[in-house]
Amino acid sequence: MRPAILSALLQSAVYAYVMISANRSDWHNIAAAIVATATVPFLAAAVLTAFRRNEAPIGTGVIVSLAVYSVAVTVLSAFRIPVSYTGLAWCALIAIVLTAYGNLRFNRLRNSTNIAVARFPGLEVAIEDLRGLSIIDSPEGSLEGIDTLLIDVVHHHSGEWSPLLSRSYLEGVEILPWTRYAEARYGKLDVESFDVSHLVYAPSQLIYSRAKRFFDVSFVLLTLPITLLLSAVVGLYIFARDGGPVIFVQIRRGYGGKRFRMYKFRTMYKKTAGGATAKNDKRIIPGCRAIRKFRIDELPQLLNILRGEMSLIGPRPVAEYVAKATERVEPKYSFRSLVLPGITGWAQVSSGYAETTDQEVKKLAYDLYYIKRLSFDLDLLVLFKTIRTVLLGVGAR
Known part of the structure; x- marks a missing residue:
């Protein structure tokens, strides 16, 4: 209101x-x-x-x-x-x-009020995603004051729990799988239960996935006068501080698992790049912390967009050695390649940077959520969160 x-x-x-x-x-x-x-x-x-x-x-x-x-x-x-x-x-x-x-x-x-979950085997494991919700322990449990009932589709679609489900239908209580509720509330998927067969796009998603390329190219062309000028200033500054080359090229994992050359402004001293960036990293050229904080070092990736190798929004492309190391721990990491990688993405604005393999696996839950929920709405939300992150410095490095 x-x-x-x-x-x-x-x-x-x-x-x-x-x-x-x-x-x-x-x-x-x-x-x-x-x-x-x-x-x-x-x-x-x-x-x-x-x-x-x-x-x-x-x-x-x-x-x-x-x-x-x-x-x-x-x-x-x-x-x-x-x-x-x-x-x-x-x-x-x-x-x-x-x-x-x-x-x-x-x-x-609406997704966080008047919700109860029916008890099921494994609830104790899932309780982190269902914290704060009341639990209905038996099929005879009360539905008073409940608008939405969360169930486990395998356990509760049975004769034992049918009385509770029937009463829910009759009393106008919405029945929802608890995994779907957790997705909507926390913006991530359960990686362990995820399967590529879960990716069934609605017509609106299919239309948007095709229009997305047009939006990407239009954005790059419309902002070209500003980005070219800003790139020239940044390039000259880096060259004055540490010589050339001012562009850093790294092989990254792209769409369909194909490798491509991703471009960035070099913000570290020559012959010192490699590995994750630490807080107050001494390898960063003086003055380039601001360039990294406001993501200006990503401007050369607009060329990657024009070449069709990247999108404005999508799972952030990782170095080949990072992808291989993470896939050894979690083979589903390869599913990130089902869409074009992006300059910014849902995982970036939701969980920040990953410095370890374990953190990469945790970020996968957000990347898979983005791939499954691909939409104009979600991209717009990522854009707003990215602007907030850049302005407030949240997750910036």
């Missing part, structure tokens, strides 16, 4: 400012437009609450707010109320952004 209230207040203030700046004094028309636009976030919120479990809260929030806003503008036009289309455009942007944000928060809250 708070995002809707904030959206209504901001829209009212912005529209009033635009009209006052245009020396408009027909306050009855201005008030009518403000009322119409201010109701949009509340109507959109009312529609969005009807979606019990939304797999794409950001995209759905954008679509619903646009639809409701179109209705509001149509009503204003029907009553022949003179409006400022500049003001309406700014208000629409505010409504869309805050409605999408509010819907994302709403879905996260």
Whole structure:
């Protein structure tokens, strides 16, 4: 509700400012437009609450707010109320952004309240992913106050537990596999139970996977004037401090397990690169810590994107020796190659850098989640988290 209230207040203030700046004094028309636009976030919120479990809260929030806003503008036009289309455009942007944000928060809250889990063998192992939830110990357990019941699909689809499942259906309690709940809440998969057969993409995912390449190339071309200038400045600085070459090339594991040459600005002194980077690493050239912190050293990878070897967002490509070492511990690590690697990714913004093989295995849970849940919504979330990480320095090195 708070995002809707904030959206209504901001829209009212912005529209009033635009009209006052245009020396408009027909306050009855201005008030009518403000009322119409201010109701949009509340109507959109009312529609969005009807979606019990939304797999794409950001995209759905954008679509619903646009639809409701179109209705509001149509009503204003029907009553022949003179409006400022500049003001309406700014208000629409505010409504869309805050409605999408509010819907994302709403879905996260809905995924963490009034939930119980039916006891099953192995619950003690899974309790870390189910912490804070009430447990129903028997098929006769009470469902009072429960909106969602988590089950183990193997154990609970049986005659013993059918009374509890039947009561859940009759009382309108949603039944959900506990693994799916853990995925949604923590943004990672259970690597041990994961199988490549679990990757069944919806039509929207298939369409987006094809459009993703267009978005990547468009972003690179549109930002080229800025990135070229910034790259020239960084390259000249590194050359002045430690000579050439200023570009560091490393063989990384790419799509389909193929190797490719990944480019970065060299931020360490010559002949000192190799291995994981430690905190306060003395190999880093003075002044290059800021370059690494704000991910400017990754700019040459825009060339990798144009060559079709990388994407803006995807599992971070690792060195060949890291991939081989990790696959010896966890063979499913090779599944990371099912999509194009990215400059940033869900594992990067969720768990930070990995310095050991064990940490690489733990990050695999996040990479597999990204591959399974590939969508515009998730990529947008990764982008926002990356910006936050860069600005706040979280996980930066």
